[in-house]
Amino acid sequence: MQDAGEGADPWLLTLHHSPIGMAMVGLDGRLLMVNLAMSEMLGYGVEELTQRGFQELTHADDLDADLVLFRQALAGEIDSYRLRKRYLHAAGHVVWGDLSVALVRSPDGTPLHFISQILDITAAERERQSLEAVFETVTVGLLLIGPDGRYERMNRRHQETMHLPFPDGHEGEAGQLGHVYHLDGHTLMARDDMPSFRATQGEEFDDYTYWVGDDPATRRAFSTSARQVRGPSGERLGAALAYQELTELLRAMKVKDEFISSVSHELRTPLTSVLGYLELLRDDDSLTPEARAQVLTIQRNAVRLQALVSDLLQVGQVGEGSLRIRYADADLTALVRDAVEAARQDAAGRGIEIAVEAPVSLVARVDEQRIRQVLDNLLSNALKYSRTGGSVVATLHETSDAVVLEVSDTGIGIAADEVEHVFARFFRGGGALEQHIPGTGLGLNIVSSIVAAHGGEVSLESELGRGSTFRVVLPRTEG
Incomplete structure (x- = not known):
């Protein structure tokens, strides 16, 4: 196309100078005029392009769809159309284009020619295809929910598991009830607890774990995380959820808990007998001082073993859901x-x-024996990790709706990246391992379980080399 001079048609000036590929296309598909942007996009000279038709520039797999719309426009069925399609570059590679086409007619309605606009979306399309590949190949289930709670998209991994909670099919709307159970495997989830519904209410969460499936033998466990999807102005566009299967992990943990509980029960009876006989032996006046010292050493280690068995049984009770809280008024001071x-x-x-x-x-309604376990564990822990010359302080106070118990020490402290793990079973911090401080890693897990059973919370603030503060918050419980 030649340069337009003064007085030229403003539309032709627009076509020529547009940064978007533009062309005037004849009724037979031949390119009558093209601009420089289209020439550069496809790698052909302007004059060379005007000797071609769009049919030979279009990828074979996309040509039929383009021709159908082209013919519908000529037949008067539509005035314009838009299509995402592939073009063939002069160098042989593919160029993705977002094509917009409008038919120009004479005043009497006779078709004259087409005006085409082509936006090069090759980079965007490659990114879309890459994201599509990731979306479909990741080992977690992915779900996208619109702002109205309707399911907009899910990947193959998620779709493969939908039949378990919803054997009769899913209506594609967040909060639909099915065979979805809480972590105990018995309590069905209400609508407000369903992860999809929580996400549509604007919640964001991680590691929300539950079981799905009516048959316990084939039931599966999932951990779900949710994030809100927002637009440029912060408006909520929906939510994205990721589902990761944890069935084998949870079943393995259950087997481990059952094993620990079984072994602990089997150890308790002979240990009780051993300790009884050791006490009788210790009181035997015929023992020499050397023999008595040896008996005391055996007794001391047997008591330690008994404490470990007691902790293991306590953990087993929590795992079985049989930890019972017996409330009564108690003076916490x-x-x-x-x-x-x-x-x-x-x-x-x-x-x-x-x-x-x-x-x-300070009187509160608690299980006095269980709270004493909490105190004994926290104080023992504080002393164990404190240095000679240090201090441990137990503090008690109340707020309008809670009782707060704190145990602070000036000990070795806990690294920041370990704080979130201290209440996990069998966890031992790096400092404890390096300094060979004895322990099983069960005490704080027991503390956490007892506090949770009271409906309270336990937290930790710690700094390496300066000490730690464990804070227990117990809600006021009415009689």
């Missing part, structure tokens, strides 16, 4: 002072100062 006094001898032996900061009396 007296409970804290008694626990500190019981730990004072151990503290003195380690050269550690131990103190209490509490009101004269």
Whole structure:
């Protein structure tokens, strides 16, 4: 196309200078005029392109769809159309184009020619195809939900598992009820608990775990995370959910818990017998001082073994869901002072100062025996990880709706990347391992379980080399 001079048709000037590929196309498909942008996009000279038709520039797999729309426009069925298709570059590679076509007619309605606009979307299309490949090949199920709660898209991995919770089919709307169970494997989820419904309410969460499937033998476990999808102005466009299967992991953990519980039960009876006979043997006046010292060593280690078995049984109770809380009014101040006094001898032996900061009396409705377990574990933990000359303080106070118990120490502290793991079963921090501090990694897990059973929360603030503070918050419970 030649340069347009002064007085030229404004439309021709627009066509010529447009940064988007533009062409005037004859009724037979031949390119009558093309601009420089289209020439550069397809790698042909302007004059060379005007000797070709769009049919020979179009990828064979996309030609039929283009011709159908082209003929519908000529027949008067449509005035314009839009199509994403592939063009063949002069160098032999493919160029993806977003094609918009409009038919120009004379005043009497006779078709004259087509005006085509082609936006080069090759880079965007390659990115889309890459994302599509990732979307379909990842090992987690992916789901996209629109702002109205309707399912917009899911990958093959997610679709393959939909028959388990919804054997009769899914209506494609968030919150539909099916064979979806809480982590106990018995309690069916209500609509408000369904991960898809929670996501449509604007929630974001990680590792929301549950079971799906009516038959316990074939039931599967999933961990779901959700994130909100937002537009440029922050408006909510929907939610994206990722589903990861955890069936084998949870079943393995259950087998492990059952094994631990079984072994602990089997160990408890002979240990009780051993400790009884050791006590009788220790009181035997015929023992020499050397023999008595050896008996005391055996007894001390047997007591440690009994404490470990007790912890394992406690963990087993939690795993089976049989941890029971027996509420009664208890003076927590007296409970804290008694626990500190019981730990004072151990503290003195380690050269550690131990103190209490509490009101004269603070009565709350709790399971006194279980809260004493919490206190004993936290105090023992604080003393174990404190250095000679350090201090441990147990603090008790109340708020308008809760009771707060804190145990602080000036010990070795816990690394920031380990804080979130301290309440997990059998976890031992790097500092404890390096300094060969004895322990099983069960005490804090038991603390967490007891506090959770009370409807409370336990948290940790720690700094390496400066110490730690464990904070237990128990809600006020009415009688």
